Amino acid sequence: MMQLVIFLAVGTGLLVLLLVAIRRQPSHAAGSAGELVTAKRTLESLQLGLLPADLVEQVFGRQDFAYISSIGSNELTDLFMSERKRLALMWIGQIRKQVRALKDFHVSRSRMFTHMSRWREFSIALDFAGLEIRCRVLQLLMRWRGPYAAPNFARRTATTAGRLCSVLDQSLAFLTPGTPARLGSESGADGTTLIG
Amino acid sequence: MAASLLWIAGIVLESVILFRLLKCRLFAHYPFFFAYMAVVCSLSIALWPIYQFHYVSYPKFFWAKQFLNLLAGFGVLFEIVRKSFQRYPGARNFATTVLAAMFAILCGYFAFRLLPLPLAVANEGLSSLERDFRTVQALTLCGVLVVISYYRIDVGRNLRGIMTGLGLYVGSTILSNVLRIHLGPTFDRGWNAIQPYSYLASLLIWTFALWSYAPAPAPEKPEEIDNDYEAFAGRTEAVLGTMRTAVSKVNRP
Numbered sequence: 137m138m139q140l141v142i143f144l145a146v147g148t149g150l151l152v153l154l155l156v157a158i159r160r161q162p163s164h165a166a167g168s169a170g171e172l173v174t175a176k177r178t179l180e181s182l183q184l185g186l187l188p189a190d191l192v193e194q195v196f197g198r199q200d201f202a203y204i205s206s207i208g209s210n211e212l213t214d215l216f217m218s219e220r221k222r223l224a225l226m227w228i229g230q231i232r233k234q235v236r237a238l239k240d241f242h243v244s245r246s247r248m249f250t251h252m253s254r255w256r257e258f259s260i261a262l263d264f265a266g267l268e269i270r271c272r273v274l275q276l277l278m279r280w281r282g283p284y285a286a287p288n289f290a291r292r293t294a295t296t297a298g299r300l301c302s303v304l305d306q307s308l309a310f311l312t313p314g315t316p317a318r319l320g321s322e323s324g325a326d327g328t329t330l331i332g
Numbered sequence: 333m334a335a336s337l338l339w340i341a342g343i344v345l346e347s348v349i350l351f352r353l354l355k356c357r358l359f360a361h362y363p364f365f366f367a368y369m370a371v372v373c374s375l376s377i378a379l380w381p382i383y384q385f386h387y388v389s390y391p392k393f394f395w396a397k398q399f400l401n402l403l404a405g406f407g408v409l410f411e412i413v414r415k416s417f418q419r420y421p422g423a424r425n426f427a428t429t430v431l432a433a434m435f436a437i438l439c440g441y442f443a444f445r446l447l448p449l450p451l452a453v454a455n456e457g458l459s460s461l462e463r464d465f466r467t468v469q470a471l472t473l474c475g476v477l478v479v480i481s482y483y484r485i486d487v488g489r490n491l492r493g494i495m496t497g498l499g500l501y502v503g504s505t506i507l508s509n510v511l512r513i514h515l516g517p518t519f520d521r522g523w524n525a526i527q528p529y530s531y532l533a534s535l536l537i538w539t540f541a542l543w544s545y546a547p548a549p550a551p552e553k554p555e556e557i558d559n560d561y562e563a564f565a566g567r568t569e570a571v572l573g574t575m576r577t578a579v580s581k582v583n584r585p
Contacts, residue, residue: 140510140514143463143467143506143507143509143510144507144510146467146470146471146474146506147470147503147504147506147507147510148503148507149470149474150470150473150474150477150499150502150503150506151499151500151503151504153474153477153478153481153499154477154495154496154499154500154503156477156481157477157480157481157495158492158496160481160484161484162484162485162486240484243482243483243484244483244484246422246423246483247420247422247423247483247485248420248421248422248551249421249422254425254426254429257422257426258426258429261482
């Protein structure tokens with residue numbers, strides 16, 4: 137029986153994969169200055185706007201809910217829950233969108249590099265796939281059971297996304313202007329330079 | 333009657349594909365696929381009289397044909413891998429690693445499964461053996477498709493057609509063989525329909541896809557990265573120049 141299931145899965149999987157591969161639109165090679173800057177902005181909006189731990193805690197933590205519940209108005213609680221659900225869904229929708237944009241950018245560049253690390257690429261591919269699945273599951277859970285359906289799962293998703301961002305950040309590091317370390321420490325308060 | 337018609341239609345389509353491959357000189361671009369079609373077409377023509385006039389010995393020849401077909405199919409897979417990632421060195425490295433690992437695992441599995449068996453016993457389970465080898469093909473093709481989908485590579489009409497036809501045939505063969513093994517003679521009718529019709533569908537796909545040479549388009553802007561960087565750096569320099577002028581004005585006593 138197990139054998140039957142495995143072979144059926146392989147046959148069906150191949151046909152489904154074929155359909156997906158045919159329908160998928162090919163992407164062009166990225167690397168133009170504009171695309172690099174867009175990717176960098178996407179990365180920054182994820183790292184600074186969507187993934188900070190305090191924001192994730194604010195959206196998925198129960199503190200706000202506890203405060204609203206303490207007021208004792210069912211109408212207010214319902215309104216809060218529907219708004220929070222909308223916000224949580226928006227958050228996860230934005231994460232998905234930005235991660236997808238980053239993935240498109242990353243693969244359109246990495247496919248051209250001869251000296252890329254296979255293991256690193258494999259790990260990034262797994263992270264992208266995992267993140268996509270996590271986001272989808274989270275969306276379904278929130279639609280079904282509200283914003284507090286799986287707070288730990290949401291936190292872990294944010295952590296995975298953050299890890300992926302820091303990996304991709306390294307490849308776009310050259311777009312981040314370096315801060316001259318000596319300037320800050322060796323200048324006077326009035327702006328005069330203290331070094332030679 | 334229907335079987336004869338299907339057979340003739342198959343030979344006609346195979347001949348058309350071979351003719352187009354020769355006429356448009358596609359055989360130079362896809363030599364393994366050309367060899368595959370040549371093998372399949374010759375076997376179809378050679379087996380036709382046996383099927384018509386000496387049906388008793390046909391099953392023996394049928395399995396021999398299936399195995400030659402299968403081996404030639406691996407050549408086509410090799411061609412798909414070679415051609416798909418030709419212009420994408422990064423993706424090619426990744427695909428080669430994935431496929432090499434997959435092949436090593438699968439070869440190990442089959443060596444483990446087949447080596448202890450005497451030849452006579454192995455011959456008895458030809459249907460299951462074909463299913464197993466088709467599964468190797470299917471998994472390899474799945475690996476290639478995953479990498480192509482992940483990197484969103486445009487493989488061109490010819491290669492897309494070769495992959496679709498082969499995938500359709502291999503997928504439906506696995507499904508029909510596994511159901512035949514598990515359901516027994518009750519599924520014979522279904523098996524007799526799925527095998528030839530899926531093959532005919534694959535031939536039709538190959539005919540349209542390989543009507544003329546349509547290679548994968550070259551990646552749009554691989555060399556422009558540096559040019560664009562120059563423009564980007566130029567703009568930054570211009571902005572810096574403006575700022576420098578402004579700062580020097582402020583610094584003036």
